[in-house]
Amino acid sequence: MVENGASEKSPLELPTGPRSGTHVVTDAQNKVINFAADEDSVLVVNAGPGSGKTSTLVRRIAKLAAQYDPSEILVLSMANRSVNSIRDNLQNLFKTDGNSHPDVFTFHSFCSLLLDENSTFLANRVLVDDFSWRSFSKIFSSKPAMDYKAAAITPSKLEQILQAVKSGTSIEEQAKKHNVSPEYIGSVLDYLKANKMIRYNDLIVNAMEMLSSTRDIARLTNYKIVVVDEFQDMYPQLLSLVKAVVAYPTAGRSGSAKKHLTVAGDPNQTIYEFLGSDPNLLHDIGTYLNMSVTELSLGESFRCTPEILQVASKVGLSSAGLSTSNSTRSLKPPGIKPVLSMHKSSREEHDFIASEITRLICVSGGLLVPSDFAILTRANRELDEISHSLSQNYGYSCNRFSSSASWIKSRVHLLLDLLFLLNGGMGSNFALLCLLPRLDRRAGNSRRISRLFHMSNSWNSEVAGGRLEDYLRQELGNLDGKPRGKYSILNVYKGPENRPFLEATKKLLHWTDKTREVAAELTPLSILKSLLTVTSELDLLAYLNKPESSPRKSGADADSRAQAELENNLDGFYKSLCACHKSFMDDMDTSTSFLEYFLRNYNDEPPILDRNMMNISTVHTAKGLEFPVVFIAGVKDTYASFWSSLMNNEGRHDEEKARLFYVACTRARSLLYMSASKPVGPEIRHYFRTNLPSSSELMSSIAREGYRPLPTAEKVNQGISLYKEITRLGLISGAQRRHIHTGRCLVKLTQLIPKCIKYIG
Structure with missing residues (x-):
C-alpha cells in the first residue's frame, strides 16, 4: 500500500511478466492464449515461477470472451489472491461491457453461490x-x-x-x-x-450432492469453458468438483459432451501433499477425466534472476532427485548471487536479518523500503519469534500474511460475534452463545453456560419455538428473585453473585435493539465506534487485552507485546471493514446491507502491503507472491535448521521439502538470503556468496527492476552515513546491543532506526 495516494506500485502488486508498458507476449504465451477451446478437450499449462501465468490466463480468457459470451466462462482457483488478481485484470477489460463478464471464484465461494441460488435449506447458512x-x-x-x-x-x-x-x-x-x-x-x-451452521468443507460436500441430484442448474448448463488456476494444489475433493462441473450438461450440446477445461500450474510447486494434492496430477488429468489433453509450457521467468533459479533448482529439486530438465529459464540479466549466512541460534539469525535489512535500506539510499522485504519460515511459531524480535529490538513493524486475516483468529473475534448478533438471522443465535461466557466471568462459567444453552434449547422445542435471544429476553424480564418453572434462568443463575452477569446480558440486548434501529446506516467508522463503546460498557476490554497466548515471561515486555498484538488486530479488523465497504460500494448491491455484506465476505480480503512494514509469512502462505528481497529463515536454537539436509547435501531428500524450498527461493525477484547452522560443503557453497552486497551492486541489480525512481547521490550518501552512525552506536549488532544494554534506553534508541530511515526514501 502506498501512502498519501502516491502512484508508486508495491512490488507485491506488480504483475509478473514483460516489463511494464511494453506489452510483449512471448511465443509460448501466444500459443496458450490462442489455443482452441473445443468441447471434450483439456489444455494443460505448465507454468514455472514468474512465467507470466496470470497475465497469460487473463489474455486467454479475454480472447475466449470475444468468441463466446463472457458469461459462458467459469474461472476457479483455491486462493483469494489468485482470484482477486484475475478478477481485477478482467474488470479493466470488461468495464464497458455492462454486466457481461466471466465468472471468477474461489472453489468455496463458487459452491456458496450455487447453494445460494439453488438450495432453499442452505440459502441462509x-x-x-x-x-x-x-x-x-x-x-x-x-x-x-x-x-x-x-x-x-x-x-x-x-x-x-x-x-x-x-x-x-x-x-x-x-x-x-x-x-x-x-x-x-x-x-x-x-x-x-x-x-444451518456449516464448515468450509461442507460447502464442497453439499454442492457436490446438489450437482449429482440436479441436472438443470441454469448457471452450470450455461458454462462452456472452465479455467482452473494453481491446479497443482488440487486435493481429491476439489478435483471431484472440477470433474463434476466439466461433465455437467451444457445447453445446446449433446448430453455426453464435456466442457472445455484449461488448467495451469507448476508440479514443482506442489506443497500441499499433506492435503492430498499430487505433483503428477497435471500430467495425469486426461486419464482422470477421460478427455483429450494438450500440454503447453511457459518456461521463461520474468521474475527471478538466473542465480536465484539456479539455487532453487540445483539445491532444491536436484537434491531430491526431481527432474530439472524442464526448469524455468530466467529472461533477466545476471544478478547478485544468493547470500549464505551462518548462525548458531535463532536469535543470532533474527539479529542478522534485522541489521541487514537496515543496511540495505540505508546503502540503497531509500531505493528499498521495508515493504520490499519478505522473511519466510516453515512454521507459524517461527513467525511469532521473528515479529517480536524485529519490533522489540529494532522497532520495525511486521505485516504478517496468513490464509485469513490474523484478527479473525484473535480475541478481536469478539467484535465479529457482536456484529453477527446485531445482524440477527441464523448466525445471531450462535454468536450470542459465544458472547455469554465473556459476560459470565466467574469460575465454572463453561458449565453454567452449557446448562443455560441446553435449557434454552428445551424451552425452544417444547414451548416457544424461538431463539436463544428470545428466551433470554423473556427470562431477563421476569427476575423476581425466584425460579419460575423448569426453564427459569434462575435455575442456573441464582444468588447475588450472578447478578452482574444478568445485568450485563440485559445491557447487551439493549445495545442490540438500539443499534439495529440504525443498522442500514452503519459505516466502518460508526461500526467500530459502536463496538468499542459496548465492549467498554460491558467491561470486555480486559478480555481483549489478554495475551493471545501465554507469555514465556511476565512483566513489562509481555504487557507491551500483548498491547501491540491487540492494536495490530484492531487495526486489521478496521481495515477489513474498510476493504469490504469499498467492495460493497463498487458492487452497488441494493439487496443487502453493508453489515450483511461484511459478515459474508470478511474472510475474503486480499493481502495489503504497508510501505513501512516488513512482510513475514510461512512459505505456504507466501505462494503466489513475490518480493525484491527474500530471507529464508529456519535456524533453531539446537544448532540445527529445517533446511540443513538440503544445504548439507545429506543424501536423498524429502521431495515435499525440496518443493517447499523451491517455492521459497522463487518468491525473490532480485536478492535472496539463506541461513544455515552448519558449514556448507563446496558442492552447495559455490551457488552462494558469503560477503554482503555493496551499494553499487544493489543499484545495478535493484534499480533496473523499475520499482521506483533512482535515489540521488545525496540520498545514497545520506543513507551510508546514517548506517555508519547506527553501527558506531552499536545498535546494529546483536552482540553489541546486549553488551551496552542499560535499562530501557537501548530499546528507545533502536526504535529510532525505522524513523531515521524513513527520511532517506
Missing part, C-alpha cells in the same frame, strides 16, 4: 470459522448429563467425527471409535442442522 468452531466444541464438550467423555474431544477431532458421519459412516461406528455416546454426536449434528 452460517459459515463457522475456526475461532467460532473452537467455542462451539467447548460448549458441547461441557454438555451436562450427556457424556463426560466428550470433554476429551478436541475441535479438530469433533470435525473429523462429523465429516465421517456426513460421508456415510454411521453415528454408532464413530461413537464407538472415539469412545463417546451416539447421543452426543447426534445432538451436535441436530444443533448444526437446526441453526
Whole structure:
C-alpha cells in the first residue's frame, strides 16, 4: 500500500511478466492464449515461477470472451489472491461491457453461490470459522448429563467425527471409535442442522450432492469453458468438483459432451501433499477425466534472476532427485548471487536479518523500503519469534500474511460475534452463545453456560419455538428473585453473585435493539465506534487485552507485546471493514446491507502491503507472491535448521521439502538470503556468496527492476552515513546491543532506526 495516494506500485502488486508498458507476449504465451477451446478437450499449462501465468490466463480468457459470451466462462482457483488478481485484470477489460463478464471464484465461494441460488435449506447458512468452531466444541464438550467423555474431544477431532458421519459412516461406528455416546454426536449434528451452521468443507460436500441430484442448474448448463488456476494444489475433493462441473450438461450440446477445461500450474510447486494434492496430477488429468489433453509450457521467468533459479533448482529439486530438465529459464540479466549466512541460534539469525535489512535500506539510499522485504519460515511459531524480535529490538513493524486475516483468529473475534448478533438471522443465535461466557466471568462459567444453552434449547422445542435471544429476553424480564418453572434462568443463575452477569446480558440486548434501529446506516467508522463503546460498557476490554497466548515471561515486555498484538488486530479488523465497504460500494448491491455484506465476505480480503512494514509469512502462505528481497529463515536454537539436509547435501531428500524450498527461493525477484547452522560443503557453497552486497551492486541489480525512481547521490550518501552512525552506536549488532544494554534506553534508541530511515526514501 502506498501512502498519501502516491502512484508508486508495491512490488507485491506488480504483475509478473514483460516489463511494464511494453506489452510483449512471448511465443509460448501466444500459443496458450490462442489455443482452441473445443468441447471434450483439456489444455494443460505448465507454468514455472514468474512465467507470466496470470497475465497469460487473463489474455486467454479475454480472447475466449470475444468468441463466446463472457458469461459462458467459469474461472476457479483455491486462493483469494489468485482470484482477486484475475478478477481485477478482467474488470479493466470488461468495464464497458455492462454486466457481461466471466465468472471468477474461489472453489468455496463458487459452491456458496450455487447453494445460494439453488438450495432453499442452505440459502441462509452460517459459515463457522475456526475461532467460532473452537467455542462451539467447548460448549458441547461441557454438555451436562450427556457424556463426560466428550470433554476429551478436541475441535479438530469433533470435525473429523462429523465429516465421517456426513460421508456415510454411521453415528454408532464413530461413537464407538472415539469412545463417546451416539447421543452426543447426534445432538451436535441436530444443533448444526437446526441453526444451518456449516464448515468450509461442507460447502464442497453439499454442492457436490446438489450437482449429482440436479441436472438443470441454469448457471452450470450455461458454462462452456472452465479455467482452473494453481491446479497443482488440487486435493481429491476439489478435483471431484472440477470433474463434476466439466461433465455437467451444457445447453445446446449433446448430453455426453464435456466442457472445455484449461488448467495451469507448476508440479514443482506442489506443497500441499499433506492435503492430498499430487505433483503428477497435471500430467495425469486426461486419464482422470477421460478427455483429450494438450500440454503447453511457459518456461521463461520474468521474475527471478538466473542465480536465484539456479539455487532453487540445483539445491532444491536436484537434491531430491526431481527432474530439472524442464526448469524455468530466467529472461533477466545476471544478478547478485544468493547470500549464505551462518548462525548458531535463532536469535543470532533474527539479529542478522534485522541489521541487514537496515543496511540495505540505508546503502540503497531509500531505493528499498521495508515493504520490499519478505522473511519466510516453515512454521507459524517461527513467525511469532521473528515479529517480536524485529519490533522489540529494532522497532520495525511486521505485516504478517496468513490464509485469513490474523484478527479473525484473535480475541478481536469478539467484535465479529457482536456484529453477527446485531445482524440477527441464523448466525445471531450462535454468536450470542459465544458472547455469554465473556459476560459470565466467574469460575465454572463453561458449565453454567452449557446448562443455560441446553435449557434454552428445551424451552425452544417444547414451548416457544424461538431463539436463544428470545428466551433470554423473556427470562431477563421476569427476575423476581425466584425460579419460575423448569426453564427459569434462575435455575442456573441464582444468588447475588450472578447478578452482574444478568445485568450485563440485559445491557447487551439493549445495545442490540438500539443499534439495529440504525443498522442500514452503519459505516466502518460508526461500526467500530459502536463496538468499542459496548465492549467498554460491558467491561470486555480486559478480555481483549489478554495475551493471545501465554507469555514465556511476565512483566513489562509481555504487557507491551500483548498491547501491540491487540492494536495490530484492531487495526486489521478496521481495515477489513474498510476493504469490504469499498467492495460493497463498487458492487452497488441494493439487496443487502453493508453489515450483511461484511459478515459474508470478511474472510475474503486480499493481502495489503504497508510501505513501512516488513512482510513475514510461512512459505505456504507466501505462494503466489513475490518480493525484491527474500530471507529464508529456519535456524533453531539446537544448532540445527529445517533446511540443513538440503544445504548439507545429506543424501536423498524429502521431495515435499525440496518443493517447499523451491517455492521459497522463487518468491525473490532480485536478492535472496539463506541461513544455515552448519558449514556448507563446496558442492552447495559455490551457488552462494558469503560477503554482503555493496551499494553499487544493489543499484545495478535493484534499480533496473523499475520499482521506483533512482535515489540521488545525496540520498545514497545520506543513507551510508546514517548506517555508519547506527553501527558506531552499536545498535546494529546483536552482540553489541546486549553488551551496552542499560535499562530501557537501548530499546528507545533502536526504535529510532525505522524513523531515521524513513527520511532517506
